[in-house]
Amino acid sequence: MKNKILALAVLLLTTTGIQAQIDRSTPPKAGPAPEINLEKPETFTLDNGLKVLVVENHKLPRVSMVLTMDNPPIFEGDKAGVSTLTGAMLGEGTKNIPKEKFNEEVDYLGANMNFSSRGASANTLSKYFPRILELMAKGALNPDLNQEQFATEKERTLENLKSGEKDVSSNARRISSALTYGKDHPYGEFTTKESVEGLSLEDVKQFYNNYYAPQNAYLVIIGDVKPSEVKKLVKKNFGSWKKSELPKNTMPKVNNVAETxxxxxxxxxxxxxxxxxxxxxxxxxxxxxxxxxxxxxxxxxxxxxxxxxxxxxxxxxxxxxxxxxxxxxxxxxxxxxxxxxxxxxxxxxxxxxxxxxxxxxxxxVSEEELANAKAKYTGDFVLALERPTTIAAYALNIETDNLPQDFYQTYLKKINAxxxxxxxxxxxxxxxxxxxxxxxxxxxxxxxxxxxxxxxxxxxxxxxxxxxxxxxxEKPDYNKSIDPSVSVENIFNEYIKAIGGEDAVKDIESVYMIAQAELQGQKMGLETKVTSSGKSSTVVSMAGNVMQKQIFNGATGFVAAQGQKIPFTEEQVTAAKAEAHPFPEMMNENATLAGIEDVDGEEAYAVKMDENTTNYYSKESGLKIKQVKTMKQGPQTMTVPITYSDYREVEGVKFPFGLSQSMGPMTLDFQVSEILVNENVTDADFE
Missing domain, CATH: 3.30.830.10 (Metalloenzyme, LuxS/M16 peptidase-like)
Incomplete structure (x- = not known):
């Protein structure tokens, strides 16, 4: 039954992606580079070394501010993770303002404020600018680094590390940086469970005292302000910030490999x-x-x-x-x-x-490719100029990268050249x-x-x-040996036994499952019905509205979505017949044993149900813990995994109440809210 989720999610994403086709074969021709007029910031430097850049822009009654410390990269070594913890604790109140009151006031004033181990940022209406600048300064310079908050953030960091252990994409990015730069380089080191567990509140305080310093700091303020007012406010709020001597960091040289x-x-x-x-x-x-x-x-x-x-x-x-x-x-x-x-x-x-x-x-490259790339880059650059954060970044780059003052005014001319x-x-x-x-x-x-x-x-x-x-x-041994006595029949029998036994399973004529997931901030509803006589129904809804139906009556089927009703192909009918049963293991006679594999740290038998579907059954529990299905969507061939967890007993049979499906960069985590056995399923559901 759960196999239907795979087909459904694929179809949902396919149909929701049907849009009017745009002809991109003939891009617009590039014209001359537009003139870029960036306001030159007014600058001043406090006695403690903080450099302030102010750009007046009275188009909207808003102000953006960015505080950045341009310190050299920091190698944390056996304290890896201390910068993450420090950044997480900043902005959670001050020594004089409790966290709840601090956050409540920022929200009340309709502002946004963020902190990190390298600075802070805020965005506010101009009439609240003085108070928001004051709060940002208090949060950055007088943080309440207390043991309770430290314990909370440390536990959260450990939980994030644990939840990311199986995420292949994030691990790949970490591994790639470490191999390219080296683990002993600030850009290559990474946080581990062991390094976080060894951290203390004193480590956070030491990091803050060492690196949260004004001599390499920049404060960029852009918006509906007057430089004279800004200068007074900055001196008042940041003038007491004390310099500290930065620890010496020596970065190792990064070398590329001698051969690919x-x-x-x-x-x-x-x-x-x-x-x-x-x-x-x-x-x-x-x-x-x-x-x-x-x-x-x-x-x-x-x-x-x-x-x-x-x-x-x-x-x-x-x-x-x-x-x-x-x-x-x-x-x-x-x-x-x-x-x-x-x-x-x-x-x-x-x-x-x-x-x-x-x-x-x-x-x-061809002249056409070059012209198209320049046109696209020019368009992206001009659009980015609409954002205050872009202007702030450009002003900051000129300072931190020692660029000519006209670097961005002449940017597009250099692109065109x-x-x-x-x-x-x-x-x-x-x-x-x-x-x-x-x-x-x-x-x-x-x-x-x-x-x-x-x-x-x-x-x-x-x-x-x-x-x-x-x-x-050394190269691992990926071919784990299988006991010759183990067969597909044994594996299926152990699975049936694990979920409740053959007698209990045979009494099930229909299963009705209701589940929910979140997709792009909206609630996705999923209802599946499947019978032992070979019929199935899947209905997907978003925010309570039916988006798609997939119906199979045992002989024919169709998909209905966006006002269209598309009959099953012969291939889809064959696949539906193989899956339209509450427990396909009871009827699959062509499955083959593919080997033993590791599934999230658990050894499992891999059983090929057909050419496109492989199920994984735990060696220890016998339960089905994963399915991988290969599907085609236009010219693309997709590998779609779904994991099963949280087995619970319903009418004497265990069903998974947790189902997680990944497809490309997207993951859908379904939580089953109800399973009905031999209830609320009629022939009308499959018409």
Missing amino acids: QVNFVDFPNAVQSEVQVTNAIQLKKGDPDYFPVLIANKILGGGGEARLFLNLREDKGYTYGAYSSTGDDKYVARFVASASVRNAVTDSAVVAFLDELHRIRNEK VTTEDIQRVAKKYYLADNARIIVVGKGSEVAEKLENLTYNGKDIPVKYFDKYTNAI
Whole structure:
């Protein structure tokens, strides 16, 4: 029965994505670069070193303010996580204003205020600006760093670490940074359960006292203000901020690998591989190469019109999207090209990435591509200027990156001056196709062997293995042996026994399940009905309105959505017949045992129910704990996992009340509210 959720969610996302098609084949031609007129900030510096930048803008009665400490990167070492805890505790009241009263006043004044370990920001109506600036200063300079709040934030941090342990995407980002920069580098180190557990309130206070200092700090204020008023208020609220000597931090040099290699990390629960092709670079905003790199990245992987997206998604259907980013930093940055791809095409996706890297290095881009990229970049740049936060960031960048005062006024002229020769030159310099790490985080039992056979341009690409903490390891054994006495029949029998036994299961003629999930801030309702005679019904609603129905009467079926009724294809009928039973294990005669795999730290038997569906049954409990289904949506082939948890007994049979389904970047967590056995199901439900 739960299999219906998979098909339903896919159909829902498919139908809700049906929109009027826009012809993007002929982009608008780029005109001359528009004149950019940015107000020059008025600046002043307090005796303690705090530099203040004020930009008057009286178009709206609002004020934005950003406080930033431009300290060198901090290596936390065995105190990793202390900056996160410090940032979380800031803004939770002051020594003189309790947390509840502090937050209540900010809300009452209709303002937004945020704090971090590197500064603070606020946005308010101009008439409340003096008080909001005062509250921001009090929260930043006089925080109430108490034991109770520390214990709360520490526990929350540990919970977040635990909940993220199985998230393949977030782990892949962490692993990629650690391998590229090194774990002993501020940009490569990461927080662990052990490092957080070892932290104390004194560590937080020490970090705050060491690094929350004014001598490298900037305060940018933009909006409906007068500089003379701002100067008085800033002196009053920030003038008492004391300097402190920053601890010395020595950053190790970051080196790229001598030859392109695959760095593989096994996540047995991964239903798709996270692939990143990356290398460290030295690039600053003030460098001559900066503007050519912006356009090169836009052409390579800067959006839905870029080469990586068109190749890996539109042409080959490997992924929902493939992108690249080319960072800039005063110390060290990196280039990254990335995508989440199906396990079966992981090696092919790596080749596609390398193809595009070599292509942009070895061949000039076309004049049309260059013009389109410039037009898109110009449009994005102009739109961004509408946001006060953008203006604040630009004003700050000029100071912290030592840029010319006209850097942003001449920005688009420099973009328009980029040539095809420039693109090829910077691609060769920054996209190191022959010295890149190809970081793959995925399911080793399905992808490792193919990666080991990977070649490019007639040359083998070596594979090096790491654990999830980026420690080098030997290649794991992904082929766990199965006891010869174990069969699919044994596994199904143990499952039936685990949920209540054959006699109890045979008495079930129908199951009616009601569940809820949250999708983009709205409540999604799900109702499924399935009978032992081979009929099924699925109804999805959003905010109480029926969005989609999927009905199968045992012989034919249809999907109804957005006023359309689409009959099942022959393939869909076959799939529906195989799944239209409260317990498909009772009727599946063609299932095969695929092996033993790790499912969220639990060993499970993998049973292929058919060509597109694999179920996983716990070796220990016998319960079904996961299903993975391969589905097609247009040119895309998707791997959709669903995990089962929180089994509860209903009428003598256990059903999962927790169902979590992932599809690309989206996860739907369904909570079952009710299951009715042999109730409220009639033949009319399947018409």
